[in-house]
Structure formats: structure tokens, C-alpha cells
Amino acid sequence: MRVTPSPSRPCALDEVPSWDLEADVVVVGFGAAGASAAIEAAEAGAKVLIIEVASGHGGTSAMAGGDIYLGGGGGTPAQTENGFSDSTEDFYRYMKMAGGPDADEERVRLYAEGALAHFDWLERQGVPYRRTYIPGKPVMPGTGDCLILSGSEEAWPFSEEAEPCPRGHLPDATGETGGFVLLESLATRVRSLGVDVLFDARGQALIVDAARRVCGLVVMIDGETRYVRASGGVILCAGGFVLNRTMLEQYAPQISRLADDALSGGYDDGSGIRMGQSVGGAAIHMNEMFTTLPFYPPESHIKGILVNDRGARFINEDAYPGRIATYILDQVGDRFFLLVDDAIFEQPSELSRISIAAVGETWEEVERELELVEGTLVSTVKIHNLHAEKGEDPLFHKHRKWLKPLDEPPFAALACHLGEAFYPYFTLGGLRVRPTGEVLTSDGDPVPGLYAAGRTACGLPRWGAGYSSGMSLGDCTFFGRMAGRQAATHEPSENGD
């Protein structure tokens, strides 16, 4: 029985009637990872073909703010020109902690030691950086300035682990077009290197030879099946699985608690991951996701305290909002309240979809209005205020600069409910890969001829509670490049695993 090839059913070489197209390296997906892979493979002398399902380049990367997390080595030009020095060890320790209990040390080390050169590379590809710095905690400033504090650097427990330093690097772009500008530069470079690109072309299935080496790709174009030979290998850069309802249910069911705010360019259907699995690649950390809650600006709201449906606090509110949102998803119940007093209250941003749930002259009144169990919210605020007055937060270790007793009435509870407020999200799980992009089985053996990068792989960002803005695009571009170089060699890497 012959079956139609699909992402989860590879095509055997002897089922290929003839090759319609040939290249050394075939890259699936023209987002940040795919573009970076194509550039490096082409520069290494390979004939490269990009297969892109959309009608243009960019993918989900182009929708992002364009932030790239970089530092170490004394500092990037943007860091040093603003008076920041950043040691490779601090950068490494921060990134390692951000990777969670299963951080990929080899990958983190390569990134920490290579980030400075990577910034130069980005500039050489034509990505514009103004090298200016915005202090405070800006979220998507959209001013064209470069350097921002984009993670939990100054927040516990990261601040105990590594000297804080701003490491988010934004392209010179206005509004929220940073990702677009980044991808325009990379795509222009891809074209100038003579890389072929097929748009409106869907990677349908991998082609494997008798020795189980990946040697090509079945592609659907205008409803027609095309067979593309890849003598050096296939690099899967097809994004994550945030739009695949079945995969979400089976791998990350907690996502069903969020409103429909998936971050995607429209094609994160998990087909890259599924193609890797079809030939024995292991998919890891599939339950991990990025989500966030833009509860500031206004920055004053960081001085508020977040409580769950039982009136209990659960995290330091000065952590990166992505870490906070991950903790929110770990709580039972879908109601969350940001408690503020008159001194710090401002209208929440429209974007956040945070509304006012209750207002009162006393916290007892607010507690009653929210129908919380008697004594819960009141004692949470009381314990917080008791310590905040001394500039301390022994429970959650919020930095003293964000500590303030909530004692100036009227008081308000702002609703940050799951399923209601804006919690954008994307997936962090993906194929297990070496830093070279070589896809690995569960035994740690490479699948010959197969590479992955970006959110099709499980890379640097693999733990929702450790995410900082700029980590995913940093991973996409840095390790996309490595995968491109590796695939161009046609040889397995030396590193064991």
C-alpha cells in the first residue's frame, strides 16, 4: 500500500519519480532562522534553495519587535557606548539560568562567547542599529532606539546570579516594525547571495534513502507535488506549533486557558517538528511556552502586587512579565488581580485588556467586592505593607526600588484574568538538536542530513519562566547561521552529545 507523504510520513527515495529541483542545502522557511541559515550556507559555497509556504519572506519573526538578546565580551558597541560593560561570564550565567533546569550548556556557552561577533554580523547584513539606550523598563518602545533592559536581569533570582546589564538590541525602526526591518535586511542579503527562493511552496514530507539519510523534500506547489533533491541536507526552519490545535492539546494543554492571542505569522502549524519526528527526531520541552502579560506601562504598576483567586501573592512583580505570566499559568484558578493604591494607579493600556475589577476605601472592601475568602487579600496586603515599609520583600525578593506600601486609598484591583486579558504566546518546544542544528534522536544520535533551527528546534529559550525579550530571535539568527554552515559541509559534526 502506497501512502501519500505527509509531514509525519516521509517519502522513500525509491518512490521519487524524478527530481524536479536540486540544491546542496534546502531550507524550509524564510523567517529569521531560515534566512540566517541560507546566508551562511551560501557563503560557504553551497547551492541553496529556500522553500517558503507564504507568498513572501518574514515568517513569524517579521511580526516581532526585532529585539535580539546580546552581550558579553566586555559589551556590544551599543552597551559600551552607553557606559555598560558586560562580562561573558555574567552573560553566560544569566542565559544558563534562563534556560531552566535543562539549559543546554554547550549552546549557552557558544552563544555567550559568540554574541559580540554576532552583533557585528547583523550590522554587516545591513541591520540598522542606532546604538542609543532607553533607561527604565520600556516595552516595545518603537522609537528606533537600540538598547533596552529586556528581561529579569535586575530581578530576583537572576540578579543574584549575574551582574545586571541591558542586553536587548532593537533595530532602528519606528512603531512595532523592528522584526520587519530585521527580516528586510536579512532577505536582501539572501537575494544578493543568489539564493533561490520558492514562495507559496509547502514542505510536505522529507525524502529518505535506504540508509535513512534525509536527501530531499516533497514540496506542494499549486496543488502539484514536486520532488526536491538536497544533496547536503534539509534545514527545517518552519516555526513552532502554536497554530496546531491538536498538538497544543497534547503537548501544552495549559494554552487552552488563554484567549486567542497566538503570536504567529500564520504558518506555525508544527509541520517542521512533525517532519523531524517522522524520521526519528525527538521533540523535547513540548510543554514549554512563552507567554506574557503587558501589565505595564505604566511603570508605576510594577509597585502593585499580583494576587491569585485565593488572594495570595506568588511572584516578585518586577520580574520580566513573561516570567510572571508563566507563574500565573502555574496557579489554580483563572482570576488574577493587580492591587494598586491611589498613588500608583494609572489607566491600564488598551493593549493589555486589563480592566478595573473593584475599588474601595479599604482593602476589606476590595476583598468583599471581589468575593475573595475573608481575610485572604487583607492579610496578603498587610504582610506586604509591613515589610515594604522597611524596603524589604522577604517573601518574593522584589527590588526595593519597586517596593511601596499600598496604603493610600482609594484602592483598586485590576483584573488580569486568563482568557480575558492579553496574554500573547508562542511555543518553545521543538526538535532536539546539537548547536550545529543536527537533529538528534532520543538516544542522542544525529539523523543524517537533517537540521533544524528557530522554533522548529528546542534552542536557547526552552523554559517559559526564563524567557527574556530577544532570546528567540537571538537563537534563530545565531543557531540558524550555525546550521547553515554545518549543512554546507555535508558532514556530521565532531561534537558528541
Next chain:
Amino acid sequence: MRVTPSPSRPCALDEVPSWDLEADVVVVGFGAAGASAAIEAAEAGAKVLIIEVASGHGGTSAMAGGDIYLGGGGGTPAQTENGFSDSTEDFYRYMKMAGGPDADEERVRLYAEGALAHFDWLERQGVPYRRTYIPGKPVMPGTGDCLILSGSEEAWPFSEEAEPCPRGHLPDATGETGGFVLLESLATRVRSLGVDVLFDARGQALIVDAARRVCGLVVMIDGETRYVRASGGVILCAGGFVLNRTMLEQYAPQISRLADDALSGGYDDGSGIRMGQSVGGAAIHMNEMFTTLPFYPPESHIKGILVNDRGARFINEDAYPGRIATYILDQVGDRFFLLVDDAIFEQPSELSRISIAAVGETWEEVERELELVEGTLVSTVKIHNLHAEKGEDPLFHKHRKWLKPLDEPPFAALACHLGEAFYPYFTLGGLRVRPTGEVLTSDGDPVPGLYAAGRTACGLPRWGAGYSSGMSLGDCTFFGRMAGRQAATHEPSENGD
């Protein structure tokens, strides 16, 4: 380049020099799932061969208490003879909630409707049941009695969802030999059916033909490679991955917080799951695990309250201890305290490795001795007592029969710390399968010729917070049987997915 076959690298049919052994159905693993599969396949007329890595039958199943979770249809003989009636719908609703946000409804429905007949089948295989009932919350009674309340039936939120009923069915066995007795009966039946068994034989890799159908198994015996033909299919019943350090780190890193108390017969190395992945089978729920904390007996301790390292309560303490331990792993920090007063205190069991952390005449004294943040533990106890006096627990919904103000000094905090107390554990993630055992890819297509059951598959128990004692062996035996029947037909099932 020819590579050595391994669990993650299948062997191509044309690499098989000759067949050393042949069978219709090859079963990998002789625990509860493998035995049940072999019995049904043999009864359907198939020539069956079991490959077992250990020197005898039993696997991890034989180490368990032997509890099987059964009910519905008005009640099993053990239920009705003790005055319990149990509707299929209540049983279904309980099992569905226990399966969590991604419960497999089709599987739950089949199980709820087939459990009564399954009890008969177990008795027909010779498993001895005394049909007696032990009231209360016994844990591993070891008396040979049959029926126990083995889950969260009477606890919120399950009690809101389904009428509580005891559904744990233990074989007539003394001490902790229930699993052993169960497996002895099944193994005797396997032998009487003329099933061939190879012990000390390791399933090394699947053999696939050019159409990617699984048609055999590479087996290592005494260091020699043997090729086993399976014309009807291979059923993987090789257990979970709780002994595979690399897989634990990548799939369930939270396990590193526990002491070395893995529940395993010695061979849960994930090789079954890895073999399935090697031919495109998807492994799902790999982050989910079962763990528990035997903080009772003494039953009086259920009236205590559990707090985390921040002095906060987080669950109703009358839930199944496996649910409680899962919630414990969701908390930040590794210190946990069971708070008791003089009226309910008894010495914790030696098994539990729970020790006395602090004693005081007031809760303030206990709070200080534990070095908890001032006011935290005290306000937790105060809020609990305030409501417990009225027989209420509005925060966590503990049943009133377990509610008691903790107001009789001296007071004590019992240390239930992660990494210190006894939290036995095993893995719940595994291959995605139809109820028939057919292994599915991420796209939901069956991998021809491949089946899985028991903890190699992701079955009924797939959510740590929903586990009840007896669910895993219930799943192993019930769906092991279905896989055996299906494989014996040599045909794919009709059900879509």
C-alpha cells in the same frame, strides 16, 4: 555507511541477514501490559512471542500493590457485595476529570463501559479477589482485602463531578505482594496458552520494510544479535523512562527535585518509547509523572494543613496524595510542612521519611523556628481555623469530616521536603496510541504494524494531578488486551483519530 541498530535507529528489512525466529505477534515486555496483550493475541489464534529483558516475568507491575481501578455498570461484584452501586456515567466522569485537560474521551468511554467485564476477565485469568471492603483511607493495606477508596473520589473537585465510590480492587495477597500475585496469575495463563517467551533478551531496534511497516524486531541475546520476524506486528510494553537520566532531564526535569525513589522493576529505560519514536511515533505528555507522598497513615494527619516555604497553603489535604505531591512539585521552593496540633499528632511512618521540623506552644513560635517570614504561617493557620470552626474550607474545599481548627498546643510542623521525604515516582508520558494500541504519528496516522500499551504508551493516566491508585495497572491490563486483539487481526482499526 551501515549503522548499528538501536532503539532510536530502526533496522531496514533488507539489512536482515535471515530470520532467527518468527511469530505473528511479538510482544516486548512481560509486565501486566505485555502479559495481557499476549493472552488476547494468543486466544485470537496468533502465534505469540514475548521478548523480556529480565530473567523472569513481572516487570515494574509486579512491584506494585496490584490495585486495579474498576467500577461502573452498577458495580463490580466487590462493589455491590459491599453495598456500593456505581454508575457508568459517574465512573466515566471521574476518569475523564482524572485525565486532565487532554483526557482521551474515547479511551475513557471504552474503559468505563468495559470495566465490569474486565473484572470478570481478571478473575477468569485466576487473579484471586476476596471481595471484601476496607473503609477509610487505607494505603497499601496488605491484608488481602479487596475494595478500597484509592483516589480523590470524596475530595474536591472530583466530588463535585461524580458520585464518590471506592473503585480500587486489590488481589488477595498479604503485605505488598498484590502486584506479584496479579502477575503470577497472568503469567501462568500466558504459559498455559503456549506463548513462547524469551528471557534475558533485549529489544534492540524495530525492523521496518520499504513501505515503513514494522515487520520485526532486532533482539540482543547473550551479546548476539537475533532477527525476529513479526508478521502481524510488534507490541511495545516495555515500561516507561523513569530510569533514563537523559530523557528525564529533557522531558520531566522537575524529577531532579526528588530523592532517588523511582518506582521501577529495573528496566524502565524508555527503550520502548524510543523505538516508537524511531519510526515516527509521537511521544506525548512526556512532562507528566506520577509521584506521591505517604503522609498518612496516621489518618489524623489529613486534618493537618500543608504549607509551602512561604507559609502558604495550596491544596485540600484530603485529595489523593498523588494529586497533593503533584501540587507540591508546582510550588517554588523545596521545603514543605504539614502543620498539626496535639490532638491529631502521631509519629509519622518510617516509610514516609517525614521528620519533625519544629514544635511550639504557639504558631508564632513554630513560624520563627522554621525561619518563615513573619506573619505568613500565623495568618495561614488563623484563616484556616476561622473557617474550620464553622466546618468550612472556602479556600480549598476540604471535606468537613477532615476539618479541624489547629488550636490545641503544642503545635508541630512536620518536614515533607522534596529531596528528603519519600516521594516515589514513575513517568506517565509515552507514545500516542489509539485505544487499540496502534501507535500514531503527530498527524494522527497509525504506524503500520506497531502497537504499544502500558507505560510505553500515554494511556488513561496522563496527568499527575488526576492519578488514582489502580489507574496504571487498569490501563495496562485493559488496553494491553485491546492491543493484543488488534495486533492479532493484522489489520488497521476503523476508528479515525
